[in-house]
Amino acid sequence: MRTTTATVTIRIPTPLRGFTNNQETVEVSGATVGEALQQLVEQFPRLKPHLFNDEGRLRSFVNIYVGDEDIRYLQREATPLKPGAELSIVPSVAGGGL
Amino acid sequence: MPVTTADITLTPEELRRYSRHLILPEVGLEGQKKLKAASVLLVGAGGLGSPLALYLAAAGVGRLGLVDFDVVDETNLQRQVLHGTKDVGRPKLESARDRILDINPYVQVDLYETRLTSENALDIIKEYDLVADGTDNFPTRYLVNDACVLAGKPNVYASIFRFEGQVSVFGTPDGPCYRCLYPEPPPPGLVPSCAEGGVLGVLPGLVGTIQATEVIKMILGIGTPLIGRLLLIDALHMQFRTLKVRKNPECPICGEHRTIHELIDYEQFCGLPGRNGETAAQQTAESAVPEITVHELKARLERGDRPVILDVRKPYEVQIASIGHDLLIPVDELPERLAELEPYRDREIIVYCRSGVRSERATKLLREAGFRDVKNLKGGILAWSQEIDPSIPRY
Numbered sequence: 001m002r003t004t005t006a007t008v009t010i011r012i013p014t015p016l017r018g019f020t021n022n023q024e025t026v027e028v029s030g031a032t033v034g035e036a037l038q039q040l041v042e043q044f045p046r047l048k049p050h051l052f053n054d055e056g057r058l059r060s061f062v063n064i065y066v067g068d069e070d071i072r073y074l075q076r077e078a079t080p081l082k083p084g085a086e087l088s089i090v091p092s093v094a095g096g097g098l
Numbered sequence: 099m100p101v102t103t104a105d106i107t108l109t110p111e112e113l114r115r116y117s118r119h120l121i122l123p124e125v126g127l128e129g130q131k132k133l134k135a136a137s138v139l140l141v142g143a144g145g146l147g148s149p150l151a152l153y154l155a156a157a158g159v160g161r162l163g164l165v166d167f168d169v170v171d172e173t174n175l176q177r178q179v180l181h182g183t184k185d186v187g188r189p190k191l192e193s194a195r196d197r198i199l200d201i202n203p204y205v206q207v208d209l210y211e212t213r214l215t216s217e218n219a220l221d222i223i224k225e226y227d228l229v230a231d232g233t234d235n236f237p238t239r240y241l242v243n244d245a246c247v248l249a250g251k252p253n254v255y256a257s258i259f260r261f262e263g264q265v266s267v268f269g270t271p272d273g274p275c276y277r278c279l280y281p282e283p284p285p286p287g288l289v290p291s292c293a294e295g296g297v298l299g300v301l302p303g304l305v306g307t308i309q310a311t312e313v314i315k316m317i318l319g320i321g322t323p324l325i326g327r328l329l330l331i332d333a334l335h336m337q338f339r340t341l342k343v344r345k346n347p348e349c350p351i352c353g354e355h356r357t358i359h360e361l362i363d364y365e366q367f368c369g370l371p372g373r374n375g376e377t378a379a380q381q382t383a384e385s386a387v388p389e390i391t392v393h394e395l396k397a398r399l400e401r402g403d404r405p406v407i408l409d410v411r412k413p414y415e416v417q418i419a420s421i422g423h424d425l426l427i428p429v430d431e432l433p434e435r436l437a438e439l440e441p442y443r444d445r446e447i448i449v450y451c452r453s454g455v456r457s458e459r460a461t462k463l464l465r466e467a468g469f470r471d472v473k474n475l476k477g478g479i480l481a482w483s484q485e486i487d488p489s490i491p492r493y
Contacts, residue, residue, distance in 0.1 A: 014260045015295065018430050046434070061284040068341045090330070090341065092280040093259045094236045095145075095297060 006083035008036050013089055019047040033064060034077030036087055051089070063090045101227060101317065103131035112204060116158055129318045130158060134204075136317045137161035139226040141214055141242055143190045144168070145302030146232030146256050146309060148180035153310040154230075155198040155205045159317070162198065163208040163226055166190045173493070177299035214238055216361035219245040228252045229269075230313055232306065236283040237364035243268060243276035244361055247351050252316055256309040261298050263305035263331040266324050266343060267312055269352075273325040278346040283368045301333055387461040389476040390448060392486050405446040405473075408439070410460040415452065419491045421482050429456045429463075436467055443469060450475035450482075452493070 010026045020026060026043065030036030037058075041048040053059055064071045065088040071079050081087075108116070108130060119125040119133075136159050140147050143166040154162060170178075170185045170193055178190075185193035191209045198207050210222055214233075223229055223245050231242045231253055239257075246253040246269040253269040255276060268275045308329065315321045327340045351358045398405070409416065409423035416426060424442075427435050429451070439447070447469060449457040454477050461474040475481075483490040 014262050046430070059284070060282040061280055063279065065341050068339070070342060070344065073342075073344050088330075088341070090264075090328070092236070092284060093257045093262070093264060094239055095234055095258045095295075 006031060006081050006085065008081050008083070008085040008087055010036060010040055011086065011088040013091055015091055015093070016047060016050055016089065019050065020044050030081060032077065032081060033066065033071050033074075033079040033087065036081060037064070037077070050091075061092050063092075064088070065090060101132045101135045103128065103135050106131040106135050108134065112158070115202075115204075119157070124320045125318060129320075132317055132319075133158045133314070134160040136228075137163065137226045138313055138317075139163040139165065139223060139229045140232060141165045141229060141238065142232040142234065143178075143180060143194045144174065144232065144234065145177045145258065145297065146230075146306040147194075148178045149303050149306035150230050150232060150310050150313070151180055151194055151198055152201060153307060154313060155202045157310075157314055158202065159205065159313075161206040161208065161226075163210065163222065164191055164194055165210040165212065165214050165222065166194070167211055167213050177297065177302050179303065214241060216241060216364065219361060220249055223249045223251055226251065228254065228313065228316055230254045230256075230309055232256060232302075232309070236368045237370060239276060240283065240367060241361065241364045244351050244358060247275050248359075248361070254309050254312045254316065256305050258297055258301050258305050260295055261301060261332065261334040263301060263308075263329075263333070265305060265308050265312065265329040265331070266327065267316065270325050272345070274343045274345040275349060275352045277351050278349045279328065279343050281346070281349075285369050298333060304333060305331060387458055387465065388473045390473040391476050392481045395448060395475060396486050405448045406442045408447055408449045408460070409451070410449055410456050411451050415493075418493050419479055419483070421450070421479055421487075421490060423450075429460045432460055432463055436464075439464070439469065446471040446473070448473050448475055451478050453480050454478040 007027060007029050010028060012020050012024055012026060017024065026040055028036050028039035030039055037051065041051060051059060051062055058064065058077065066074060066079055066081065066085055113120065116130050119130050120127055138154055138159055140150050140162060143151065143164050151162060168190045170181045170188050170190055172186055174181060175183060180197050181190060181193045189211060191211050195207045195209060198205055212218060219241055229242060229246050229251055231239065233239060233242065242253060251269060252267060254267050256263060256265045267273065312323055315323050326343050328343050330339045330341065345352065347353050350356055407423045409426045410429040410432065412428050413426065425438065427438065447464065449460045449472060451457040454474060457478060458474045461472050464472045479490060480492055483492045
């Protein structure tokens with residue numbers, strides 16, 4: 001049985017836009033966070049090493065939010081997505097303009 | 099935040115100076131006394147430290163501590179409004195102290211002309227009610243976080259990149275800490291710094307004033323501070339959003355079963371060669387790539403000995419300054435554009451960028467791809483400008 005796939009928007013942060021042809025948002029379809037991210041890196045393969053480690057797991061310094069909630073406190077990559085959901089990639093940034 | 103105001107009095111001059119605060123019911127005389135009784139440590143007197151120092155001084159925070167060891171440089175003036183043209187070449191702390199006391203002579207300014215380290219952080223931080231972190235690197239971010247958690251001091255955090263900023267309040271008794279948000283730092287080189295990626299000059303002004311607002315709210319105990327929330331600021335589209343930050347029960351420093359009880363080696367934690375210790379030395383040996391100095395390259399070029407020169411910067415940077423190249427491939431595009439280098443596989447390749455950081459990454463990448471004779475130009479175009487040809491602009 002196939003799960004229904006939803007069209008969702010992924011917000012790309014500035015440091016990673018170099019890998020998405022400077023697109024600030026990318027539309028993908030996916031029933032879960034994992035599926036949506038998989039589609040994203042298939043569309044932009046150069047993004048992959050920045051989001052996933054060699055074992056294919058999400059890197060620990062990349063936070064993914066659905067709406068305003070961290071997926072670590074939902075069902076991680078298995079978190080289901082409703083149509084129109086907004087995913088944000090929020091990487092750690094250190095700059096202080098020193 | 100517990101601030102005792104019993105012994106605090108305001109002179110008639112101070113009452114006049116702070117009149118616009120005194121007539122605000124949320125501040126008032128009691129609030130102004132709290133500000134005067136409070137002490138805040140600013141880590142970094144740069145982009146974020148500038149608005150922080152200016153506004154906290156103007157607001158009447160009684161004691162400001164500043165940690166910095168840098169000297170004012172012309173490239174700072176585009177955003178570090180604490181310092182002026184006349185201050186170029188002076189220690190940032192001296193210039194900051196003069197500016198703060200010019201704004202408000204009632205402020206006590208403590209200067210720490212040092213790098214914040216695992217050895218001195220707790221001793222410095224314990225003297226203050228709260229900390230505002232405006233540093234520019236991951237090791238210091240984690241150090242400030244851990245020291246604040248261990249010392250029980252709130253840490254008003256902000257960071258910036260290009261057109262975007264993040265602000266939150268960490269280290270309160272029930273709130274999350276920086277490690278709850280980001281348990282581990284990214285490996286070195288994966289996330290560009292402001293020096294590499296650039297930053298809109300007004301951005302630290304925008305973000306640092308929000309940070310200063312949070313500091314003042316924390317001191318006064320008013321409103322809803324950004325505890326458990328991460329504010330994301332996008333200056334380009336002028337959009338502000340907040341995300342939830344939960345206290346991680348398994349956090350190694352603020353969780354229930356914490357495993358970190360003292361400050362660690364943060365350079366090592368962030369994968370950088372540490373200042374001492376065997377592991378650090380091993381790491382350096384493993385990560386070292388062959389280098390060539392600007393003097394060696396110049397001597398060779400003069401002899402007519404011509405290696406292949408690869409510039410790994412962005413094309414717009416070449417318009418600002420260049421020392422010439424045979425190939426221009428931005429480091430991020432290198433993995434897909436290796437074919438362009440195939441004709442040079444058996445030749446010696448010298449890689450350069452602005453400061454030598456990106457080219458080091460590129461050198462490593464090429465060597466892993468089987469190019470045997472690749473060297474990184476140490477210090478990049480900056481070193482070339484400084485030591486060989488000052489007519490090449492530094493940026």
